[in-house]
Amino acid sequence: MMKCMSAAAAAIILVFATATALAQDIDGIIEHPMIKRYPGQVIAWQHIENYQPYKVAVGPITGYRAIADWIETEGRVTRTFYKYEGEDRSYSEVYKNYLDALKAEGFDILGEGISADRKGSAVGSRQWMEVTFRANPATKPGAVGTMFSGTSSSGGAGAIVATKERAAGTAYVVIYVEQHSRKYIGTLIDIVEVEAAETGLVVIDAEAMGSDIEEYGRVVLDGIVFDFDKATLKPESKAALDAIAEYLKANPDKRFYVVGHTDSKGTFEYNRKLSSDRAQTVADALKVNYDIASARLEPHGVGPLVPVFSNQSDAGRDKNRRVELVER
Numbered sequence: 001m002m003k004c005m006s007a008a009a010a011a012i013i014l015v016f017a018t019a020t021a022l023a024q025d026i027d028g029i030i031e032h033p034m035i036k037r038y039p040g041q042v043i044a045w046q047h048i049e050n051y052q053p054y055k056v057a058v059g060p061i062t063g064y065r066a067i068a069d070w071i072e073t074e075g076r077v078t079r080t081f082y083k084y085e086g087e088d089r090s091y092s093e094v095y096k097n098y099l100d101a102l103k104a105e106g107f108d109i110l111g112e113g114i115s116a117d118r119k120g121s122a123v124g125s126r127q128w129m130e131v132t133f134r135a136n137p138a139t140k141p142g143a144v145g146t147m148f149s150g151t152s153s154s155g156g157a158g159a160i161v162a163t164k165e166r167a168a169g170t171a172y173v174v175i176y177v178e179q180h181s182r183k184y185i186g187t188l189i190d191i192v193e194v195e196a197a198e199t200g201l202v203v204i205d206a207e208a209m210g211s212d213i214e215e216y217g218r219v220v221l222d223g224i225v226f227d228f229d230k231a232t233l234k235p236e237s238k239a240a241l242d243a244i245a246e247y248l249k250a251n252p253d254k255r256f257y258v259v260g261h262t263d264s265k266g267t268f269e270y271n272r273k274l275s276s277d278r279a280q281t282v283a284d285a286l287k288v289n290y291d292i293a294s295a296r297l298e299p300h301g302v303g304p305l306v307p308v309f310s311n312q313s314d315a316g317r318d319k320n321r322r323v324e325l326v327e328r
Contacts, residue, residue, distance in 0.1 A: 032078045032191050035173060036101065038094050041187065044143035045081035052077050054192045055135040056172050058110045058161055060128065061121035067131050071110075073172060075194040081144040084185040091179035094187060095158040098175050107162040107173065114158035124159035129176055132159075136190070147178055147186045155179030167309035167316035170194040203239045206247040209325070213254075218326040224282060231277035233285060241282075244325070245290035255296045257326040258283045263317035264304040276301025282323050298328070 025031075025043040037043075054077050059069025084094065095114055102109065113124025121127060129147075138144050157178040164171050172192040180186045203223030212219035223240030226233060233241075248254070260275030260282075279299035286292040309316035 029080075032080065032189075034171065034191055035098075035175075035189055037082055038084065038097050038187065040086070040089070041082035041084045043080055044083045045140075047079045047138065047140040049077045051075065051195070054172070054190070055132075056110070056161060056174060056192070057123070057128070057132045057135070060123055061125075061131060065131050065134065067128070067135075070135070071172070073170075073192055073194055075169070075192050078191045078193075079138070079144070080189050080191075081142070081147065082187040082189070083143065084187070085183055087183055089185060091156050091158065091177050091185050094185055095160070095175075095177045098177070098187075099160050102160060102162045102173065102175075105164070107164045109160065109162050111161035112159070114156065116156040123161065124157060126157050126178075129157060129159060129178075132174075132176075144186075144188060146180055146184075147176065147188055155181075167313055167319050168193070169315075203243065205243045206250065209243065209247045210251070213325070213327055218259075218324050221282070221323045221325060224323050226278055226281075229274070231274065231281045233281055237285075241285055241289070245286055245292060248286065248290075248292050248296065255328040256298070257328055258297050258299040259324045259326050260299070260301040261306060261320060261322050261324070262301075262303050263320045264307070264311040265317065268303055271303035272301055274301070275303050278323060 026045070029043050029046055030048065031037070031043065051074065053072065053074045056071040056073060057067045057069070058071055059067055062068040092114060099109075099112060111123040113122045113128070115122070115125040117126075119125070119127075133148050138148055155178075157176070159177070160173075160175045162173045162175075164173075171194065172190075174190040174192075176186075176188040176190075178186050204219065204221060209219050221240060221244060223243075224233070224237050226237075258279045260277070260279035262271040262275045264271070276299065279301050283294070283297040283299040286297060287294045304311070304320065307316070307320045308322075309319045311317050311320060
């Protein structure tokens with residue numbers, strides 16, 4: 001015989017069921033896979049624009065409602081607002097969790113800061129957040145309004161500004177966290193995916209070459225374009241060759257390896273030969289057309305051995321097909 005449930009047990013189940021029903025994301029959400037949410041958060045608002053400008057603040061407040069250091073970018077912008085309701089967590093714990101996660105995923109941190117009150121001008125302070133929100137207003141109403149408007153009883157706040165180079169292009173992530181009330185922590189995550197430049201349209205210049213070589217000892221020769229599966233230079237490579245020759249003539253004592261790279265499609269031997277032939281073509285073009293001494297440029301091909309991104313995507317394979325100058 002089935003026994004009757006006690007009133008106390010029924011009340012507990014009812015409370016649990018009600019809380020579970022409330023702790024759900026709003027309908028129509030497409031959560032971005034780049035950042036994993038803090039456990040217990042629910043999505044209360046989201047706005048996605050396929051293409052729009054976004055100003056990434058990377059410096060402190062420098063005057064009345066003014067920040068001097070911005071990165072002005074544009075691309076696909078995904079803005080997602082999360083709520084955490086309960087007394088068992090603090091804004092600082094949520095902030096630290098996101099900061100550690102970004103670092104673990106290889107993001108470069110451009111700015112970070114946390115503040116226990118409304119004072120201060122540093123990255124992450126309430127005043128700093130207000131200035132950034134003015135530059136990037138929420139054009140869709142909803143729960144995110146609690147963060148944009150703030151409240152006189154609000155607790156602390158923090159923000160993290162980060163970036164990551166991906167095969168598909170640069171991504172910026174800005175995370176805002178606030179203790180809106182004793183039982184309510186709000187988190188806004190803005191993700192800006194900068195549209196990657198079309199292959200062959202970006203051309204390196206002599207100044208950029210010098211900066212990369214000085215810092216990294218090598219430089220990718222953007223703008224060098226070959227016919228498909230061949231070592232024949234396309235005419236549009238001339239602008240890049242002009243810049244490379246300009247740098248080499250301005251630095252006559254420097255010598256380099258010209259290193260060809262490919263993606264991993266095809267056999268290793270085929271790719272090794274293709275990369276070697278392409279490196280040789282670039283070295284020959286600089287010698288014949290620009291009078292660069294052949295002793296200064298030693299061509300080599302390494303095929304798919306040194307990828308910069310995964311070869312599992314078209315964008316990754318495109319980035320892996322490249323020619324570099326490596327300082328000797």
